[in-house]
Each structure stands twice: as structure tokens, then as C-alpha cells.
Amino acid sequence: RKEVEQDPGPFNVPEGATVAFNCTYSNSASQSFFWYRQDCRKEPKLLMSVYSSGNEDGRFTAQLNRASQYISLLIRDSKLSDSATYLCVVRSTGFQKLVFGTGTRLLVSP
Amino acid sequence: GAVVSQHPSWVICKSGTSVKIECRSLDFQATTMFWYRQFPKQSLMLMATSNEGSKATYEQGVEKDKFLINHASLTLSTLTVTSAHPEDSSFYICSARDQGGDEKLFFGSGTQLSVL
Numbered sequence: 132r133k134e135v136e137q138d139p140g141p142f143n144v145p146e147g148a149t150v151a152f153n154c155t156y157s158n159s160a161s162q163s164f165f166w167y168r169q170d171c172r173k174e175p176k177l178l179m180s181v182y183s184s185g186n187e188d189g190r191f192t193a194q195l196n197r198a199s200q201y202i203s204l205l206i207r208d209s210k211l212s213d214s215a216t217y218l219c220v221v222r223s224t225g226f227q228k229l230v231f232g233t234g235t236r237l238l239v240s241p
Numbered sequence: 242g243a244v245v246s247q248h249p250s251w252v253i254c255k256s257g258t259s260v261k262i263e264c265r266s267l268d269f270q271a272t273t274m275f276w277y278r279q280f281p282k283q284s285l286m287l288m289a290t291s292n293e294g295s296k297a298t299y300e301q302g303v304e305k306d307k308f309l310i311n312h313a314s315l316t317l318s319t320l321t322v323t324s325a326h327p328e329d330s331s332f333y334i335c336s337a338r339d340q341g342g343d344e345k346l347f348f349g350s351g352t353q354l355s356v357l
Contacts, residue, residue, distance in 0.1 A: 153272050172351070174349060217261075229275075231277075
């Protein structure tokens with residue numbers, strides 16, 4: 132079983148739609164969680180950290196369920212510019228390295 | 242914000258040659274840098290952790306004699322792919338952590354290596 136699992140997609144949605152991505156992680160000792168965005172052949176860029184209480188940044192909402200070892204990202208009012216691959220990233224306590232999911236590809240169409 | 246510069250961004254080489262990729266932290270010191278590899282439609286896979294002034298720590302399955310890492314200063318780490326073969330063709334990305342910063346990592350722009 133992969134340490135971080137995501138549905139690879141692609142998710143094809145029209146502009147203005149709401150879309151949600153899910154991610155599960157296998158290491159219960161994981162302490163830090165992030166969503167990164169990666170455009171084709173570019174470096175990943177931090178979208179937002181994920182906190183136990185859930186957090187929101189504009190159109191983006193991230194939630195963490197430690198009991199189910201599950202992370203989600205919700206994008207409201209999708210824009211064409213949101214088209215990218217969204218990477219779920221996890222880090223365990225005491226380790227500096229991050230473990231990346233395979234990413235979920237989002238395609239927003241006019 | 243913090244910037245990590247990675248060079249070159251694209252390299253094409255013949256099989257059997259060696260390729261060096263540089264990763265520099267431009268406005269902060271990084272005692273630790275990370276090297277990742279990403280094959281098409283796959284996730285970033287950590288290859289090794291580069292430690293300034295000491296030997297790199299390689300992940301399981303990564304050949305340390307093939308992927309030479311040197312972290313001689315607090316702002317520069319290099320990855321050398323020795324005797325490159327077509328199967329080494331991939332997207333290589335470095336990241337660095339600000340020594341005095343938070344848990345965020347800053348990524349280089351990546352190097353697309355194509356071995357003919």
C-alpha cells in the first residue's frame with residue numbers, strides 16, 4: 132500500500148463548479164499535511180497547509196480527519212487557471228522529508 | 242520569499258555521459274536539501290537528503306555511486322548523474338529548507354533530463 136494515496140483523475144469540471152479531492156495516508160504517526168499544486172513540468176508550489184480544525188484560503192478549503200487518516204481539498208467557483216495537478220503531501224514526526232501522493236489532475240473547461 | 246535556483250532547466254545528453262545539476266538557495270542558508278525524481282504521471286520520489294558538510298542520506302533503491310551528491314556549502318548542493326542511461330531520463334527537482342524558517346520547503350524549478 133502506498134503511503135499517500137490519491138485518485139489520479141482527471142477531474143473535468145466546468146468553470147464555476149465546486150470540486151473536491153480526497154487523499155488517504157497510511158502512517159498514523161504523520162503530523163504535518165499539505166496540499167501542493169504542480170503545473171506540467173514545473174516545480175510543486177505550496178497551496179496550503181492542512182490543520183486539524185480545517186482551514187480556508189479564499190476559494191480553497193482543506194480538512195483533516197485523523198481518525199480516518201484522510202485529507203480533503205475543496206475548490207469552489209473553479210477558474211480555468213485552477214487546471215493543474217494537486218499533490219497531497221504528508222510528513223511524519225521527527226522527519227524532515229515529505230511524502231508526495233501521485234497527484235490528482237484537474238481540468239477546468241470554459 | 243525564499244528562492245531556490247536550479248540549473249540547468251533542460252539537458253539532453255548521450256548515454257554514458259555524466260550530468261551535473263546544481264541547486265542553490267539564493268537568500269537563505271540551507272543545511273539540508275532534498276533531491277526528488279519524477280517520472281511522467283507519477284509522484285515526486287525522494288532520492289536523497291543532502292546534508293551540508295557530510296554524506297548524503299539515500300533512499301532505499303537509489304544507487305549512491307550513480308547519483309553523486311555534494312553539499313559543500315550552505316547554499317549549494319549538486320547532483321551528478323554518472324554514466325547516464327535512457328532509463329535515467331526524468332524530471333529532477335531539488336528543494337531546500339530555510340535553516341531559520343518554518344516547515345515549508347522551497348523548490349527549485351526542476352531539471353528535465355533526456356538521455357539519448
